[in-house]
Amino acid sequence: MAQTDERQEQPVSRRKFLKNSGLVLGGLVVGGVAGSLLKTKAPPAPQAAPAAPDFNQALMYFTPEQFRVVEAATERIFPEDEHGPGAKTLGAAYFIDHQLAGDWGFNSREYMQGPFYPGEATQGYQGRLKRREIFDIGIQEMNNYSTAKHQKRFYELEPNQQDGVLKAFESDEVKLTTISASGFFKMLRASTLEGVYADPLYGGNKNMDGWRMKNYPGNQMAYTQVIEQDKFVKMDPVSLRDHQHG
Amino acid sequence: MAKKLPKVDVVIVGVGWGGGIIAQELTKQGLTVVGLERGKERKTEDYFMVHDELRYALRYELMQDLSKETITFRSNTRIRALPMRQYGSFLIGTGLGGAGVHWNGQTFRFLPYDFQIRSKTIERYGEKKIPDNMTIQDWGITYDEMEPYYDRFEKLTGISGEENPLGGKRSSPYPTPPMKQTPAMKMFADAATKLKLHPYMMPSANLSQQYTNEDGVSRAACQYCGYCERFGCEYGAKADPVVTVIPVAKKSGKFEIRTHSHVRRILHTGNKATGVLYTDVTTGEEIEQPADIVVLTSYVFNNARLLLLSKLGRPYDPATGKGVIGKNYAYQVIRGGATGFFEEKEFNLYAGAGSLGMTLDDYNGDNFDHSDLKFIHGASISFSQTGQRPVANNPVPKGTPNWGKDFKAASIKYFNRALGVGAQGSSMPFRQHFLDLDPTYRDAFGDPLIRITFDFEEQDRQLAAFTADKCGEILKEMGATQIDVRRELGPYDITPYQSTHNTGGVIMGASPDISAVNNYLQMWDVENLFVIGASAFPHNSGYNPTDTVGALAYRAAEGIAKYAKGSGGLLV
Numbered sequence: 001m002a003q004t005d006e007r008q009e010q011p012v013s014r015r016k017f018l019k020n021s022g023l024v025l026g027g028l029v030v031g032g033v034a035g036s037l038l039k040t041k042a043p044p045a046p047q048a049a050p051a052a053p054d055f056n057q058a059l060m061y062f063t064p065e066q067f068r069v070v071e072a073a074t075e076r077i078f079p080e081d082e083h084g085p086g087a088k089t090l091g092a093a094y095f096i097d098h099q100l101a102g103d104w105g106f107n108s109r110e111y112m113q114g115p116f117y118p119g120e121a122t123q124g125y126q127g128r129l130k131r132r133e134i135f136d137i138g139i140q141e142m143n144n145y146s147t148a149k150h151q152k153r154f155y156e157l158e159p160n161q162q163d164g165v166l167k168a169f170e171s172d173e174v175k176l177t178t179i180s181a182s183g184f185f186k187m188l189r190a191s192t193l194e195g196v197y198a199d200p201l202y203g204g205n206k207n208m209d210g211w212r213m214k215n216y217p218g219n220q221m222a223y224t225q226v227i228e229q230d231k232f233v234k235m236d237p238v239s240l241r242d243h244q245h246g
Numbered sequence: 247m248a249k250k251l252p253k254v255d256v257v258i259v260g261v262g263w264g265g266g267i268i269a270q271e272l273t274k275q276g277l278t279v280v281g282l283e284r285g286k287e288r289k290t291e292d293y294f295m296v297h298d299e300l301r302y303a304l305r306y307e308l309m310q311d312l313s314k315e316t317i318t319f320r321s322n323t324r325i326r327a328l329p330m331r332q333y334g335s336f337l338i339g340t341g342l343g344g345a346g347v348h349w350n351g352q353t354f355r356f357l358p359y360d361f362q363i364r365s366k367t368i369e370r371y372g373e374k375k376i377p378d379n380m381t382i383q384d385w386g387i388t389y390d391e392m393e394p395y396y397d398r399f400e401k402l403t404g405i406s407g408e409e410n411p412l413g414g415k416r417s418s419p420y421p422t423p424p425m426k427q428t429p430a431m432k433m434f435a436d437a438a439t440k441l442k443l444h445p446y447m448m449p450s451a452n453l454s455q456q457y458t459n460e461d462g463v464s465r466a467a468c469q470y471c472g473y474c475e476r477f478g479c480e481y482g483a484k485a486d487p488v489v490t491v492i493p494v495a496k497k498s499g500k501f502e503i504r505t506h507s508h509v510r511r512i513l514h515t516g517n518k519a520t521g522v523l524y525t526d527v528t529t530g531e532e533i534e535q536p537a538d539i540v541v542l543t544s545y546v547f548n549n550a551r552l553l554l555l556s557k558l559g560r561p562y563d564p565a566t567g568k569g570v571i572g573k574n575y576a577y578q579v580i581r582g583g584a585t586g587f588f589e590e591k592e593f594n595l596y597a598g599a600g601s602l603g604m605t606l607d608d609y610n611g612d613n614f615d616h617s618d619l620k621f622i623h624g625a626s627i628s629f630s631q632t633g634q635r636p637v638a639n640n641p642v643p644k645g646t647p648n649w650g651k652d653f654k655a656a657s658i659k660y661f662n663r664a665l666g667v668g669a670q671g672s673s674m675p676f677r678q679h680f681l682d683l684d685p686t687y688r689d690a691f692g693d694p695l696i697r698i699t700f701d702f703e704e705q706d707r708q709l710a711a712f713t714a715d716k717c718g719e720i721l722k723e724m725g726a727t728q729i730d731v732r733r734e735l736g737p738y739d740i741t742p743y744q745s746t747h748n749t750g751g752v753i754m755g756a757s758p759d760i761s762a763v764n765n766y767l768q769m770w771d772v773e774n775l776f777v778i779g780a781s782a783f784p785h786n787s788g789y790n791p792t793d794t795v796g797a798l799a800y801r802a803a804e805g806i807a808k809y810a811k812g813s814g815g816l817l818v
């Protein structure tokens with residue numbers, strides 16, 4: 001997938017980059033990330049090892065049934081095609097699972113005090129439910145709707161039937177009382193894209209293949225050499241893991 | 247009973263750009279200064295793992311924790327204000343350096359017109375041009391008086407730029423040359439020049455080259471890393487209070503910073519402030535810090551809120567138009583822009599810097615004739631290349647589905663083939679737009695939240711449609727194969743991000759009837775209380791605010807030093 005022949009820039013490790021750039025760091029600002037990095041010891045030479053299993057691919061929040069629904073839905077939102085892998089292969093559903101298990105799932109950095117009143121759309125989310133609770137309900141309702149309509153659970157449907165269900169949620173054609181169907185769909189769509197494109201450290205964007213599809217080089221140290229170039233510069237991506245171990 | 251500490255010369259509430267500049271300048275004058283900051287300590291080393299879009303840009307790692315404190319919002323007084331439960335429209339800074347840590351660094355001066363907006367509008371178009379409810383006023387200071395302070399803030403931060411051909415007069419050039427120019431920026435410049443407009447390189451606090459300022463602070467050149475807006479700079483290249491003013495103030499030995507210190511009240515007897523009351527959030531202890539001079543630098547919202555909570559100044563009443571605290575809340579009209587899709591060209595859009603771009607001011611301020619237009623003022627129009635990150639950027643031409651196979655194909659294809667030309671529209675104050683205390687919702691301490699009453703008006707709708715068309719014309723000249731123009735502004739919606747350019751609430755002016763502070767940002771009603779920030783802007787211009795915030799902070803520091811050494815009283 002990496003188009004080595006077209007590559008004009010080699011990804012540089014932090015250490016090498018800092019040595020090459022002769023970077024000047026703040027006078028009064030002692031140290032800095034860059035400074036402290038220069039002092040760290042070089043990592044041991046890489047050894048060829050057999051591919052280890054991905055220990056990250058286990059569930060922190062979803063039940064296996066919930067996971068199946070979410071995985072199938074993310075794949076319809078971002079399907080595998082001639083451009084490359086879809087959300088399923090990229091691990092977006094694991095990403096969502098892991099996110100729901102933490103701060104984001106608990107809305108812990110958001111204002112969740114009452115009183116709760118329905119507001120105008122321009123006032124934003126005003127519900128009392130946390131994201132994990134919205135997912136619980138939304139997933140259940142997707143199965144309910146699928147069963148009512150096609151006598152099958154969501155993940156057992158044909159892809160075009162699944163699209164129909166998702167559209168019914170997106171357009172609020174599904175009438176729900178506890179949550180907004182379209183609000184749930186929006187969250188599902190947004191978190192699918194996060195799972196496809198966030199740093200692989202979070203469990204999605206497996207092998208950085210989401211980034212490769214978009215010709216996104218990940219988080220390189222610097223683009224001073226690229227910034228003025230007229231030609232598109234393709235690079236093999238680097239991730240935060242490379243920042244720590246590179 | 248709160249623990250009472252020994253008195254200091256000056257106490258500062260909040261240590262961002264405002265607080266940092268005050269601390270640096272007043273310690274130079276030999277004053278002892280204590281800075282109280284509700285958030286945590288910050289340093290460049292924190293940014294080892296900063297190139298993380300999810301954590302910083304989408305989960306708001308560096309911003310205020312809304313579970314503890316937020317704002318409430320309603321579009322008008324007839325509906326109930328509700329809390330901003332999640333981030334959207336703007337992002338509030340916290341911690342050492344405040345929002346100055348994760349800003350972009352686009353550092354524009356306001357226009358001479360801005361400071362005398364009312365008299366200049368009347369002079370050119372007559373009084374009728376100003377709608378009844380539009381409460382614009384002159385600032386009580388002119389551009390020429392502001393110029394030396396702009397110059398100081400730009401030298402402090404080392405701004406990289408070239409002269410704006412349509413801007414106010416400069417006493418000296420920018421301290422460092424402009425940033426590098428990308429092919430897309432060049433296309434914008436060429437197209438604009440062909441259209442007889444006046445493009446110039448966006449003034450940038452990201453640094454085109456290594457720079458050492460007058461206080462001996464040396465910073466590295468920007469690396470165009472593309473993780474700037476919403477991120478801290480691991481190189482110390484981006485001007486940020488933590489790598490400029492704060493270490494200088496600390497080095498003086500006269501500045502003490504106390505982080506995790508949440509100020510809840512300004513204490514006062516009679517017409518004088520006596521200090522502040524704060525909570526050490528790590529222990530819950532209540533502490534009183536007495537001071538001769540109190541300086542509020544806690545951003546627009548808390549500047550207004552602390553005054554209202556402490557019952558200082560005269561609260562604004564929209565029904566009568568009387569009172570000043572909370573008056574003239576304004577924002578920014580951002581949505582009138584356009585996106586161009588280029589079939590034939592792929593740009594290196596992943597590379598960029600927070601303030602890398604080109605701007606033109608042909609449609610800003612009163613640089614063009616408004617006789618036949620139904621709005622005043624205007625917008626700066628820019629193409630900026632701030633570093634396109636993959637989760638947030640999925641540009642697709644109008645008509646493309648929002649998900650599924652076609653969405654995937656288009657969003658991948660256009661990720662490096664779509665350019666946005668945007669307008670940063672000015673925002674005029676209206677009688678019905680204001681800040682006050684919310685009657686229902688409270689922060690983690692039980693204190694009322696600040697309430698915003700604000701909506702877009704006809705002025706804003708006209709402006710957005712006008713600037714959107716101009717952006718579209720430029721993209722056409724740039725050769726875009728498809729152009730989506732956003733003419734419709736809609737109502738003000740707190741959910742999509744627009745800009746953290748909130749202004750007003752504690753505005754400046756020439757007299758106490760129409761303003762809360764004088765042109766040294768000294769409270770008319772409380773002579774030893776200074777209120778610094780964009781809260782002082784009587785309206786918002788078609789630019790980002792921080793050059794003007796920094797300049798006003800320098801002016802206020804001069805005033806505070808004068809006040810401290812003199813025999814008191816109002817400086818104006």
Ligand SMILES: Cc1cc2nc3c(=O)[nH]c(=O)nc-3n(C[C@H](O)[C@H](O)[C@H](O)COP(=O)(O)OP(=O)(O)OC[C@H]3O[C@@H](n4cnc5c(N)ncnc54)[C@H](O)[C@@H]3O)c2cc1C
Nearest residue numbers: 260262263264284340344345346350351352509544790792
């Ligand atoms: C993503 C983003 C991008 C931006 N880009 C630009 C740009 O390109 N150009 C530009 O001009 N502007 C930009 N801005 C705006 C700019 O960041 C602000 O104008 C500027 O930082 C304001 O400085 P300040 O000192 O007034 O407030 P702040 O930086 O907000 O500092 C206020 C400080 O006070 C503290 N505080 C608040 N209340 C209390 C309390 N009760 N007790 C104790 N401490 C308290 C806060 O924690 C904070 O640290 C941007 C903002 C954001 C969020």
Ligand code: SF4
Nearest residue numbers: 468469471474479599
């Ligand atoms: S773009 Fe430049 S100024 Fe911004 S964070 Fe990266 S290196 Fe720093």
